[in-house]
Amino acid sequence: MKRLLVTIALTWIAVVTVLHLWLNLGTFSVRPGSRQDGPAFRVGFLPVT
Amino acid sequence: MSGDGIFEPVRFNGWPELKEAFLSGYLQASFILAPMAMALREQGVPIKIVYLGHRDGTAMMVHKDSNIFRIQELRGKTVAVPNRFSNQRLIMFRALKERKVPIEDVTMLEMPPPDMPATLHVKAVDAIISGEPFMAQSEMDGYGRVLFFTKDVWPNFISCVLAVHEEVIEDRRGQVQRLVDGIAKSGKWLDQKMDHRFQAAEFSAKNYYNQDPRLLRFVLSKPPDRVKYTNLRVLRKDFEEIEVLGREADILVGRAGFEDYADPSFVPDEAAIIPYRWEAPE
Numbered sequence: 001m002k003r004l005l006v007t008i009a010l011t012w013i014a015v016v017t018v019l020h021l022w023l024n025l026g027t028f029s030v031r032p033g034s035r036q037d038g039p040a041f042r043v044g045f046l047p048v049t
Numbered sequence: 050m051s052g053d054g055i056f057e058p059v060r061f062n063g064w065p066e067l068k069e070a071f072l073s074g075y076l077q078a079s080f081i082l083a084p085m086a087m088a089l090r091e092q093g094v095p096i097k098i099v100y101l102g103h104r105d106g107t108a109m110m111v112h113k114d115s116n117i118f119r120i121q122e123l124r125g126k127t128v129a130v131p132n133r134f135s136n137q138r139l140i141m142f143r144a145l146k147e148r149k150v151p152i153e154d155v156t157m158l159e160m161p162p163p164d165m166p167a168t169l170h171v172k173a174v175d176a177i178i179s180g181e182p183f184m185a186q187s188e189m190d191g192y193g194r195v196l197f198f199t200k201d202v203w204p205n206f207i208s209c210v211l212a213v214h215e216e217v218i219e220d221r222r223g224q225v226q227r228l229v230d231g232i233a234k235s236g237k238w239l240d241q242k243m244d245h246r247f248q249a250a251e252f253s254a255k256n257y258y259n260q261d262p263r264l265l266r267f268v269l270s271k272p273p274d275r276v277k278y279t280n281l282r283v284l285r286k287d288f289e290e291i292e293v294l295g296r297e298a299d300i301l302v303g304r305a306g307f308e309d310y311a312d313p314s315f316v317p318d319e320a321a322i323i324p325y326r327w328e329a330p331e
Contacts, residue, residue: 042058044058044079047258
């Protein structure tokens with residue numbers, strides 16, 4: 001039982017980590033000029049003059 | 050949303066959210082209201098204004114059925130403004146002061162620009178003032194009437210500026226220069242001929258603004274100088290004028306001067322700017 005709980009916990013942590021890296025940090029992004037080419041340079045804007 | 054180069058444009062729908070993202074460092078740079086950038090610098094946030102986003106591009110609209118035909122007739126009325134730290138609010142101070150109308154006689158209501166056309170349509174406010182395309186939207190949809198363009202009240206009006214974190218200027222100066230140069234060359238391309246403006250309207254409407262291209266074509270052409278994208282230099286006299294009005298409007302305290310909040314070293318020589326050579330595919 002203990003082994004099962006540990007396995008579930010480690011699996012959960014691994015899944016959340018992969019999701020975080022993928023969705024929030026774009027680690028696995030293959031877009032040209034993506035973050036893999038260097039740190040992000042984000043420029044904020046409102047669609048208004 | 051991201052571009053194909055090193056720069057990633059991040060769109061927001063309201064100034065408070067953009068400000069928080071900028072303060073947190075999530076954004077390395079941002080187009081931001083000029084008085085807001087100056088106020089942040091006064092509060093100790095290490096940012097610098099390095100370029101402008103555009104000039105003019107703001108209008109005040111009233112309902113077409115309104116009996117307001119002159120600025121002084123705003124006395125006793127309610128006007129929606131984008132933000133306490135907007136130049137649109139400062140232009141109200143300037144315009145009303147010139148016409149000897151006490152600012153206390155006009156109620157100003159802060160409102161996100163996308164919400165303003167609907168609010169005017171239902172006559173929940175007497176007037177709205179903001180950047181485009183939201184003012185033009187009320188005009189195109191038939192219920193809004195221009196009370197004034199800022200170009201007629203405050204020539205070469207500055208609304209949005211490009212602000213960059215000082216740390217980014219120190220560590221990534223070359224990239225900041227690329228960004229400024231790109232804005233300068235794009236601006237010259239836009240102002241080169243009307244067809245370029247129409248091409249930009251098509252592209253921007255779909256990929257960045259999520260707006261009807263007809264609306265952006267209207268903004269960029271009626272009249273042609275409704276918004277301008279050249280002469281984007283950071284000039285001391287322009288900002289010192291904003292400082293004076295900002296102090297009168299109680300949004301600036303005078304703790305930061307031009308050298309504190311501005312860095313004009315990135316501004317390219319206007320005459321040497323070569324517009325991009327790009328045409329939309331057939």
